[in-house]
Amino acid sequence: xxxxxxxxxxxxxxxxxxxxNAQYLSRELADLGITVQRESxxxxxxxxxxxxxxxxxxxxxxxxxxxxLGPTADDLTKETVAACFGDELVFDASEWEKITGYFARTGRxxxxxxxxxxxxxxKGHKIINNHGTAPGAWFEQxxxxxxxxxxxxxxxxxxxxxxxxxxxxxxxxxxLHSVTLRVLGGESDIEYRVRDLLENPNPTAAIYxxxxxxxxxxxxxxxxxxxxxxxxxxxxxxxxDTLGDAVYDEDVAGLEETVVDTLKEKGLTISTAExxxxxxxxxxxxxxxxxxxxxxxxxxxxxxxxxxxxxxVDPAVIGKYNVVSAPVAAQMALGAAQAxxxxxxxxxxxxxxxxxxxxxxxxxxVYVALSTRNExxxxxxxxxxxxxxxxxxxxxxxxxxxxxxxx
Numbered sequence: 001x002x003x004x005x006x007x008x009x010x011x012x013x014x015x016x017x018x019x020x021n022a023q024y025l026s027r028e029l030a031d032l033g034i035t036v037q038r039e040s041x042x043x044x045x046x047x048x049x050x051x052x053x054x055x056x057x058x059x060x061x062x063x064x065x066x067x068x069l070g071p072t073a074d075d076l077t078k079e080t081v082a083a084c085f086g087d088e089l090v091f092d093a094s095e096w097e098k099i100t101g102y103f104a105r106t107g108r109x110x111x112x113x114x115x116x117x118x119x120x121x122x123k124g125h126k127i128i129n130n131h132g133t134a135p136g137a138w139f140e141q142x143x144x145x146x147x148x149x150x151x152x153x154x155x156x157x158x159x160x161x162x163x164x165x166x167x168x169x170x171x172x173x174x175x176l177h178s179v180t181l182r183v184l185g186g187e188s189d190i191e192y193r194v195r196d197l198l199e200n201p202n203p204t205a206a207i208y209x210x211x212x213x214x215x216x217x218x219x220x221x222x223x224x225x226x227x228x229x230x231x232x233x234x235x236x237x238x239x240x241d242t243l244g245d246a247v248y249d250e251d252v253a254g255l256e257e258t259v260v261d262t263l264k265e266k267g268l269t270i271s272t273a274e275x276x277x278x279x280x281x282x283x284x285x286x287x288x289x290x291x292x293x294x295x296x297x298x299x300x301x302x303x304x305x306x307x308x309x310x311x312x313v314d315p316a317v318i319g320k321y322n323v324v325s326a327p328v329a330a331q332m333a334l335g336a337a338q339a340x341x342x343x344x345x346x347x348x349x350x351x352x353x354x355x356x357x358x359x360x361x362x363x364x365x366v367y368v369a370l371s372t373r374n375e376x377x378x379x380x381x382x383x384x385x386x387x388x389x390x391x392x393x394x395x396x397x398x399x400x401x402x403x404x405x406x407x
Contacts, residue, residue: 001033001034001035001061001062001171001172002034002035002036002037002059002060002061002062003029003034003035003036003037003060003061003062003063003064004036004037004038004039004040004056004059004060004062004063004064005022005025005026005029005036005038005039005040005064005066006040006041006042006052006053006056006063006064006065006066007019007021007022007039007040007041007042007065007066007067007151008041008042008043008044008049008065008066008067008068008076008077008151009041009043009044009067009068009151010043010044010045010074012041012067013041013043019041020153021066021067021151021153021156022039022041022066024153024156024157024160025064025066025160026039027208027217028160028165029064030204030206030217030219031176031178031217031219032165032168032169032172032176032219033172033176033202033204033219033221034062034168037059037060038056038060040052040056044068044074044075044076045076046076046080049076049077049080050080050083050084053080053081053084053146054084057084057085057141057144057146060144061143061144061145062144062145062146062147062168063081063144063145063146063147064146064147064149065077065081065146065147065148065149066148066149066150066151066156067150067151068148068151069117069134069135069136069137069148069149069150069151070117070134071111071113071114071116071117072113073113075116077148078119078137078148079119081137081139081146081148082121082124082137082139084146085124085139085140085141085144085146086123086141087121087122087123087124087139087141088121088122088123089119089120089121089122090119090120090121090122091115091118091119092118092119092120092126092135093118095117095118095120095126095135096115096118098133099114099117099118099133102133114133117133117134117135118135120135120137121137121138121139123139123140124137124138124139124140125137125138126138127147127148127149127159127163127164128159128162128163129150129155129158129159130158130159130162131154131155131158131159132150132152132155134150134155136148136149136150136159136163136164138167147164147167149164172221174221174222174223175221175222175223175224175225175227175228176219176220176221176222176228177219177220177222177225177228177229177231177232178217178218178219178220178232179217179218179232179233179236179250179251180215180216180217180218180250180251181215181216181217181218181236181239181247181249181250182213182214182215182247182248182249182250182252182254182255182258183213183214183215183216183243183246183247183248184212184213184246184248184255184400185212185213185214185243185246186209186212187207187209187214190207190209190214190243190246191207191209191214193242193243194207194216194239194242194243197235197238197239197242200235202220202221202231203218203219203220203221203231203232203235204218204219204220205217205218205219205235205239206219211389211392211393211396212393212396212397212400213254213255213396216239218232218235218236218239219232220232220235236250248403253288254284255284255396255399255400255403256284256285256287256288256399257288258403259285259399259402259403259406260285260288260290260291260294260295261288262403262406262407263293263294263344263406264290264293264294266406268294268343268344268406269294269295269296269340269341269342269343269344270285270294270295270342270343270344270345270346270402271295271296271297271298271299271336271337271339271340271342271344271345271346272285272295272298272299272336272345272346272347273298273299273301273307273310273311273332273333273335273336273345273346273347273348274298274299274300274301274347274348275300275301275302275307275323275332275347275348275349275350276348276349276350276351276352276366276390276391276394277348277352277391277394277395277398278300278302278391279298279300280391280392280394280395281298281346281348281395281398281399282295282298282300284395284399296340296341296342297340298336298340299311299336299339301313301332304318304323307323307328307331307332310335310339311331311332311335311336311339311347312331312334312335312338312339313328313331313332313335314331317331322359322361323349324349324350324351324357324359324361324365324366324367325349325367326367326369326378326379326380327378328349328367329347329348329349329367329368329369329378330347330369330371330376330377330378332345332347332349332369333345333346333347333369333370333371333376333378334371334376336371337371337372343372343373344370344371344372344402344405345370345371346368346369346370346371346398346401346402347368347369347370347371348366348367348368348394348395348398349366349367350364350365350366350367350381350383350390350394351363351364351365351366352364352366352387352390352391352394353386353387353390354386354387362382363390364381364382364383364384364385364390365380365381365382366380366381366382366383366390366394366397367379367380367381368381368394368397368398368401370401370402370405372405379397379401381393381394381397383397
């Protein structure tokens, strides 16, 4: 099955709203084995939207719409798509009751234009919205389908999970099983090494990359979940054979989850001392459920005085080497572990930009360090990008260093 994702809303074209819906749906459709051929954004204009719908439904099996289901005059998606699919809209008393009830509970009164949201397909069917006032819609004509969902992200995601995804899985007439590999490394290198494995029809494999790592999602269509799992495992082995130790885990949200799980398995605790990352590493660790078993507290030591007072960095070492140095990073890591009574201390100090520091260190000069009960080691990094990118990359590199030690 092929699909196109169409986001409707002039506010998207103006850049007033970040379109996270298309990203979410692209991944979800890929997980179902549905090939997304295009992603498009259309403004709130009936003629342009109608022209686009007629063109799109001639070239793919499924059109997935978000947005334009509200009560205002510029919310045109439902009536426009209905006409393109040879359908019409009829008033649904149960939906109207739901809308009026919602307004009553929130102490407001409905206006005549709110009735627009209670209009549903005559030939197709409505899709229940359990989290808002705008029901979705399903249209079908000559084997082509269109599904309409709200533009509000949390409403769209709930409708997808509760109604649309199960409907599409039923139409696929198979069971889907997925495995996600987390891989350390740059996008171009990883993609080049596995490019031949990304062309398989079943199981399919898709690569998604961010700074410093990628995830590879393998999805098998099979008669049973057991068969799907076997197919995924067999195909995952090909990636392991190609990428080796660069694959650090499966089916986790990110590096921090693997680090926390590994610390738990080994019965170890950790503390952090951060300067240029400003608590980013601690935030990532504590975003993992159950991290309190391994992380008690950390330190953000931006000033020199904070480094001395909170984690015991020797002022003489700062005076001799500067705060952006391996000796200071090492003392920060050791001091964090000792102050928190943790088995491991990690630290980051550096220049995130946008300008050099007073000592003349280039932007992107960062030191990370790790201290255990037996040794302390520091490492120099040369990172690139803007301030946010450097901070994120420094956190990634520190977590990598920690995982290398734990393994």
